[in-house]
Amino acid sequence: xxxxxPILRMxxxxxxxxxxxxxxxxxxxxxxxxxxxxxxxxxxxxxxLVKCIGGTYSIDEGEYLFEGRHVKVHGPRDAAExxxxxxxxxxxxxDNLDIVQNMFLGRERVTGARTLDxxxxxxxxxxxxxxLSVRTVKSVRQKVASLSGGQRQTVAIxxxxxxxxxxxxxxxxxxxxxxxxxxxxxxxxxxxxxxxLAVILISHNMNDVLQVSDRIAxxxxxxxxxxxKRSEVTHTQIVELITAGRSGNLGLPLTTTLSSNGAxx
Amino acid sequence: MSELIDSRxxxxxxxxxxxxxxxxxxxxxxxxxxxxxxxxxxxxxxxxVLLIVIFSIAQPGFLTLSSxxxxxxESAPTITLAMGLVFVLLLGEIDLxxxxxxxxxxxxxxxxxxxxxxxxxxAILGxxxxxxxAGTLLGTLRARIGIPSFVVTLAAFISxxxxxxxxxxxxxxxxxxxxxxxxxxxxGRISPVLGWVYLVIAVVGYAAVxxxxxxxxxxxxxxxxxxxxxxxxxxxxxxxxxxxxxxCNVDEALDWQKREGIHIRGVPxxxxxxxxxxxxxxxxxxxxxxGRHVYAVGGNDEAARRAGIPVRLIRTxxxxxxxxxxxxxxxxxxxxxxGVNTQEGGGNVLLLAVAAAVxxxxxxxxxxxxxxxxxxxxxxLAILQYGMSDLIKGGNASAYQFIITGIVLLLAxxxxxxxxxAGRTTS
Numbered sequence: 001x002x003x004x005x006p007i008l009r010m011x012x013x014x015x016x017x018x019x020x021x022x023x024x025x026x027x028x029x030x031x032x033x034x035x036x037x038x039x040x041x042x043x044x045x046x047x048x049l050v051k052c053i054g055g056t057y058s059i060d061e062g063e064y065l066f067e068g069r070h071v072k073v074h075g076p077r078d079a080a081e082x083x084x085x086x087x088x089x090x091x092x093x094x095d096n097l098d099i100v101q102n103m104f105l106g107r108e109r110v111t112g113a114r115t116l117d118x119x120x121x122x123x124x125x126x127x128x129x130x131x132l133s134v135r136t137v138k139s140v141r142q143k144v145a146s147l148s149g150g151q152r153q154t155v156a157i158x159x160x161x162x163x164x165x166x167x168x169x170x171x172x173x174x175x176x177x178x179x180x181x182x183x184x185x186x187x188x189x190x191x192x193x194x195x196x197l198a199v200i201l202i203s204h205n206m207n208d209v210l211q212v213s214d215r216i217a218x219x220x221x222x223x224x225x226x227x228x229k230r231s232e233v234t235h236t237q238i239v240e241l242i243t244a245g246r247s248g249n250l251g252l253p254l255t256t257t258l259s260s261n262g263a264x265x
Numbered sequence: 266m267s268e269l270i271d272s273r274x275x276x277x278x279x280x281x282x283x284x285x286x287x288x289x290x291x292x293x294x295x296x297x298x299x300x301x302x303x304x305x306x307x308x309x310x311x312x313x314v315l316l317i318v319i320f321s322i323a324q325p326g327f328l329t330l331s332s333x334x335x336x337x338x339e340s341a342p343t344i345t346l347a348m349g350l351v352f353v354l355l356l357g358e359i360d361l362x363x364x365x366x367x368x369x370x371x372x373x374x375x376x377x378x379x380x381x382x383x384x385x386x387x388a389i390l391g392x393x394x395x396x397x398x399a400g401t402l403l404g405t406l407r408a409r410i411g412i413p414s415f416v417v418t419l420a421a422f423i424s425x426x427x428x429x430x431x432x433x434x435x436x437x438x439x440x441x442x443x444x445x446x447x448x449x450x451x452x453g454r455i456s457p458v459l460g461w462v463y464l465v466i467a468v469v470g471y472a473a474v475x476x477x478x479x480x481x482x483x484x485x486x487x488x489x490x491x492x493x494x495x496x497x498x499x500x501x502x503x504x505x506x507x508x509x510x511x512x513c514n515v516d517e518a519l520d521w522q523k524r525e526g527i528h529i530r531g532v533p534x535x536x537x538x539x540x541x542x543x544x545x546x547x548x549x550x551x552x553x554x555x556g557r558h559v560y561a562v563g564g565n566d567e568a569a570r571r572a573g574i575p576v577r578l579i580r581t582x583x584x585x586x587x588x589x590x591x592x593x594x595x596x597x598x599x600x601x602x603x604g605v606n607t608q609e610g611g612g613n614v615l616l617l618a619v620a621a622a623v624x625x626x627x628x629x630x631x632x633x634x635x636x637x638x639x640x641x642x643x644x645x646l647a648i649l650q651y652g653m654s655d656l657i658k659g660g661n662a663s664a665y666q667f668i669i670t671g672i673v674l675l676l677a678x679x680x681x682x683x684x685x686x687a688g689r690t691t692s
Contacts, residue, residue, distance in 0.1 A: 076571070077573070088571075090567075092565065092567060092568035092571050092572070093565065093568060094560070094561050094564035094565045094568050094569070094632070095564055095565065095632070096560060096563065096564035096632035096633055097557075097560060097561060097564055100282075101557060101560075101561075105557075105561055105568065105569070105572040105574070106558075106561075106569070106572030106573040106574050107572070107573075108554045108557055110554060114553065114554075115552045115553060116552055116553065116554065116557065117481075119481045119482045119484065119485040119487055120485055122282055122485070122487060123485045123486065123487060126281055126282075138283055139281065139282050139283030140281065140282050141282040141283065142283075143303070146301060
């Protein structure tokens with residue numbers, strides 16, 4: 001995909017809660033076919049930015065462009081209609097339902113007689129899992145309660161891509177996983193981007209970020225410190241961007257970091 | 266999504282539903298499901314068989330046709346009430362008022378019939394409508410205002426006892442049913458021929474539904490369960506049903522009665538009525554979007570909310586269904602007792618129905634249960650109570666019966682709790 005035209009572009013986003021300014025003129029973009037990692041320390045504004053993209057929060061100021069067009073996103077439904085799906089950390093799966101039922105939850109297919117079209121849903125769910133090269137799931141009719149953490153993450157991601165989505169946002173998908181399961185989920189994340197989706201990955205784990213991302217966006221105290229290509233930065237530079245907002249000639253100007261530190265009080 | 270698939274020539278083999286291929290695999294699958302905690306109604310079925318064996322050995326008079334039919338008829342109010350309660354329990358809620366609301370609704374229907382001479386179908390509809398309105402009130406208080414269902418329905422349990430007295434009229438203390446149809450609801454038996462006709466309809470209907478399912482799965486290129494299993498299911502229904510109808514049709518009338526043209530035979534009315542309710546409610550729960558959403562809200566209401574499911578509407582609706590079914594249950598009870606008195610529907614009525622649902626395999630924690638659980642659990646309880654009433658005699662008979670019934674419920678709840686542990690993964 002052309003890197004000149006991001007599918008999603010946020011420009012000069014401001015968001016405050018009462019007197020607390022959480023996002024201060026943030027620019028962000030995501031490209032089809034790429035994994036964009038969104039990194040930052042606790043309280044840097046990662047979750048707020050994602051919730052603004054997903055429509056949970058409305059933005060106070062700034063531009064929201066999707067496929068080059070200005071759009072207004074007032075709620076999760078608007079975002080879903082654009083083709084933006086968010087997989088939250090808690091996954092939002094029903095343990096008592098099976099994989100197919102979870103993947104189609106709230107958007108069940110029905111037949112002409114208004115009854116559930118189970119065969120069609122079962123087939124589509126199986127095909128989606130296959131398209132993601134998922135091999136760890138035994139049966140699509142397994143209850144989610146019987147799945148491991150990695151398998152649940154897989155189901156949640158598969159659920160997000162089932163809807164012809166273009167942008168998939170993953171919130172800390174590997175946070176609670178072991179080594180093997182992390183590798184499986186990261187493979188899946190890479191796979192999504194290779195299939196042409198824009199993936200936004202929120203993560204605290206530098207190894208994960210360096211392993212799968214094409215671009216890295218570092219937030220520092222509500223400001224975008226840097227939005228750079230993965231190939232242009234080192235592990236040390238990213239850590240510095242996260243902790244200090246700047247690294248060498250990258251990141252926020254020295255005065256800005258100082259003044260924002262002062263203004264935060 | 267289809268582009269995604271086409272773009273990958275080396276795609277992994279499609280994950281399917283792991284459908285068993287043979288009879289043996291089907292059995293093994295079932296066994297491993299039971300091991301992993303999905304026991305369903307198995308304890309109730311085992312319980313029914315065990316109870317019948319124990320009571321038959323302990324007292325030779327137990328296994329007779331008349332007790333068989335009596336058990337069915339006596340279990341009808343509990344089963345109907347429990348069928349409605351399953352919906353409420355699926356959301357992890359409770360309705361303590363269902364017994365009293367049901368009898369108040371039945372009193373309303375009985376007054377319509379007795380005092381106002383209104384035809385029985387409208388009296389029944391009146392009772393059902395009364396239940397539906399009461400359920401809407403309860404559900405709204407729970408879902409919109411957010412009062413815990415335990416408190417809402419406890420308050421309703423108390424208030425509706427008063428409402429029941431008002432409906433019946435405080436001076437009489439009782440409204441006796443005179444309408445023949447309403448009286449036959451729980452006591453009537455259908456003609457032997459009609460019993461066979463209903464059975465044929467049930468078996469053919471079941472086979473047709475299964476056939477359509479197989480065809481539509483095949484059309485999507487999905488595997489079906491082996492034909493032998495399908496044939497066994499249909500044969501089991503046909504043979505079981507035939508034995509049931511045959512024994513119900515044996516004439517229990519004495520010789521002199523027969524000479525005067527009196528016959529005591531036929532399938533009790535309650536059997537086809539409950540079967541129809543079972544089919545309708547099971548259909549709603551397992552084949553419609555509504556039913557899927559009920560399970561979803563019961564399993565994880567936050568996930569349901571994010572999926573765009575109208576959680577509050579679903580929560581309200583289950584109370585409406587429960588109270589409406591309670592109305593039918595109250596009518597069965599009124600038919601059994603020939604009327605409605607001011608105490609009816611109180612006491613243990615509701616708690617026994619909850620016990621029936623739980624014994625049948627419905628979880629009190631929400632998210633797990635089926636309507637058929639209510640039927641199996643209700644039958645198990647009715648067999649237990651009927652058997653004990655003959656077996657345990659003496660001054661303290663009812664005391665022991667209460668104690669044993671309580672212990673049985675405790676056992677069922679323990680099985681539920683343990684199986685939930687077994688079903689949880691450790692990773």
